[in-house]
Amino acid sequence: METSKVIHAIYTDDDVLMSAVKKVRQEKHHIEDVFTPFPVHGLDKAMGLAPTRLAITAFLYGALGLSVSIAMMNFIMIEDWPQDIGGKPSFSFLENLPAFVPIMFELTVFFAAHLMVITFYLRSRMWPFKDAENPDPRTTDDHFLMEIAVHNNEESLTNLLKDTGAVEINIVDKDEDAH
Amino acid sequence: MEYKISNRLRIGAIILMVLGVLGVGYGFMDAYSVTEDNITEYLASEDHHGEAHATEGHDLEKDHGHGAEAEVEGHELSHEEHVLHQIHNRPYAALYVAALFFFMIALGVLAFYAIQYAAQSGWSPVLFRVMEGITSYVLPGGILVLIILWIADSHIFIWLDESVVAHDTLIQNKSSWLNKPWFFIRGFIYLAGWSLYRHFSRKFSVAQDLADINDNSNFKKNFRIAAGFLVFYIYTESMMSWDWIMSVDPHWFSTLFGWYVFASMFVSGITVIALITLYLKSKGLLEFVNDSHIHDLAKFMFGISIFWTYLWFSQFMLIWYANIPEEVTYFITRIEDYNVPFFGMLALNFIFPLLLLMNSDYKRIPWFVVMTGVVILFGHYLDVFNMIMPATVGDRWFIGVPEIGSILFFAGLFMLIVFTSLGKYPLLAKGNPFIKESEHFHY
Numbered sequence: 001m002e003t004s005k006v007i008h009a010i011y012t013d014d015d016v017l018m019s020a021v022k023k024v025r026q027e028k029h030h031i032e033d034v035f036t037p038f039p040v041h042g043l044d045k046a047m048g049l050a051p052t053r054l055a056i057t058a059f060l061y062g063a064l065g066l067s068v069s070i071a072m073m074n075f076i077m078i079e080d081w082p083q084d085i086g087g088k089p090s091f092s093f094l095e096n097l098p099a100f101v102p103i104m105f106e107l108t109v110f111f112a113a114h115l116m117v118i119t120f121y122l123r124s125r126m127w128p129f130k131d132a133e134n135p136d137p138r139t140t141d142d143h144f145l146m147e148i149a150v151h152n153n154e155e156s157l158t159n160l161l162k163d164t165g166a167v168e169i170n171i172v173d174k175d176e177d178a179h
Numbered sequence: 180m181e182y183k184i185s186n187r188l189r190i191g192a193i194i195l196m197v198l199g200v201l202g203v204g205y206g207f208m209d210a211y212s213v214t215e216d217n218i219t220e221y222l223a224s225e226d227h228h229g230e231a232h233a234t235e236g237h238d239l240e241k242d243h244g245h246g247a248e249a250e251v252e253g254h255e256l257s258h259e260e261h262v263l264h265q266i267h268n269r270p271y272a273a274l275y276v277a278a279l280f281f282f283m284i285a286l287g288v289l290a291f292y293a294i295q296y297a298a299q300s301g302w303s304p305v306l307f308r309v310m311e312g313i314t315s316y317v318l319p320g321g322i323l324v325l326i327i328l329w330i331a332d333s334h335i336f337i338w339l340d341e342s343v344v345a346h347d348t349l350i351q352n353k354s355s356w357l358n359k360p361w362f363f364i365r366g367f368i369y370l371a372g373w374s375l376y377r378h379f380s381r382k383f384s385v386a387q388d389l390a391d392i393n394d395n396s397n398f399k400k401n402f403r404i405a406a407g408f409l410v411f412y413i414y415t416e417s418m419m420s421w422d423w424i425m426s427v428d429p430h431w432f433s434t435l436f437g438w439y440v441f442a443s444m445f446v447s448g449i450t451v452i453a454l455i456t457l458y459l460k461s462k463g464l465l466e467f468v469n470d471s472h473i474h475d476l477a478k479f480m481f482g483i484s485i486f487w488t489y490l491w492f493s494q495f496m497l498i499w500y501a502n503i504p505e506e507v508t509y510f511i512t513r514i515e516d517y518n519v520p521f522f523g524m525l526a527l528n529f530i531f532p533l534l535l536l537m538n539s540d541y542k543r544i545p546w547f548v549v550m551t552g553v554v555i556l557f558g559h560y561l562d563v564f565n566m567i568m569p570a571t572v573g574d575r576w577f578i579g580v581p582e583i584g585s586i587l588f589f590a591g592l593f594m595l596i597v598f599t600s601l602g603k604y605p606l607l608a609k610g611n612p613f614i615k616e617s618e619h620f621h622y
Binding site for chain 2: 055059087098099101
């Protein structure tokens, strides 16, 4: 089991946190993670995180849902057993299309929404009975925590973080296999 | 930011109007060159081009097209008379479609403007002067629509033809609503209400610019009249669509028609706001408008396009599904005689904006928004075309000289009025209490 050291800098204000993140990035230190009790607008940009591609997956899932609905109804209503139900024209898919549109729409939305949510859970590793990865319980209430890896530069890093307005700086051993 | 209509733009608009008048004039001459005397030869010369058309045409036109004429017992029109009516209706209908289309753009913008005030939105005040410029077309455009209706008379509304009404019980039952004096009184009331709101909102908006920084009384007045106007608008817009559009088919009715027409004018209005904003911005006159504003407008174009499609489909699918003969003729004429424009507009108004404006980044690219906007506007012209033409010219439709001439004329007039009005006051409504928030709007 390998352990490495990280610094936990704790802030009590999101504006201070934002300027701290910018400053640490300017000094070319790699920010491992930031823990906040609520979404801080613009934090992802300040940290330089890549934009999410979740919307693109949703579009593709929607297209999949549309295809499933078309294939399903074309097979059931037109090819497998084209009955005359109330005089609806089941000779070809196009002729009976308006009747299928509500289902096509709903399945598109269903696939897009649910598969996107599942993708989100998988990508962000969230599931029931998962152990919380919370370094400090106060970060779910009113504290903000920035985690930076230490590479034999404890002192300069500590000074830098103090300058940015951190209220508390802890150096902790981090168990790599904990999660 | 001062703006003055440039000479090039003014001359361009006037050229459009002159070309339009020539086109419309040609349309009338061409239509009236066919008379009762030479209609037989005219049809015979047409038959040389397509023999199938003649045999098919005779049977079908009895069932639809100007249905009201043909169905009445004891008042059967001969095929020649029927076709002659359609030929003569065409230039009137072409003029009316274009007049209505441009008028509805201005009215849609007026509704959008009132909503922005009533919602106290923080993003849009930088666009208020653009919207006010566009709504300056409401009064002249509305007057022109009423004048065209007055002149066209039974060429557009079959229920104004007394010889038809005399034999038509269905129309007789509706004549307490559909009669000429009451029709024009109603039109006058709608127009008066809309232009009064537009007059006062513009007045208060300009007064707010000159008022003291702590004095928001003009803004509050605008807020109140906007709320009142929206109530008035939603009733009168619905009635307007029954009167001016739905009554071209006096045998047919649909309950969600008012909303459907509203969605059409709303999305064209928002599109025109975006186009004119981008034009002025490209001239460097709207520095305070950033790409987040464009993004929001494009989002509205996207969303309302889908809303329009929802209403279009709801109306179509309910009638298609139930297939009740007296209702479904409306769509049968359109599917049989107007197949390409009827389903083509669905592609232009739904699939195009859906795919082009879905991406968040594309909504910020000016040429992308302009391209989609032009497609949406053309699609909604076709929408109005599909609402009016089947009832007036039936299967004898074409987008030719009279139609294009009418579009050119009203486009020129619209540009002339809107850009002249834009030049009257500074392009930034600086007195608006939300203007700072709007200038720093960022999405």
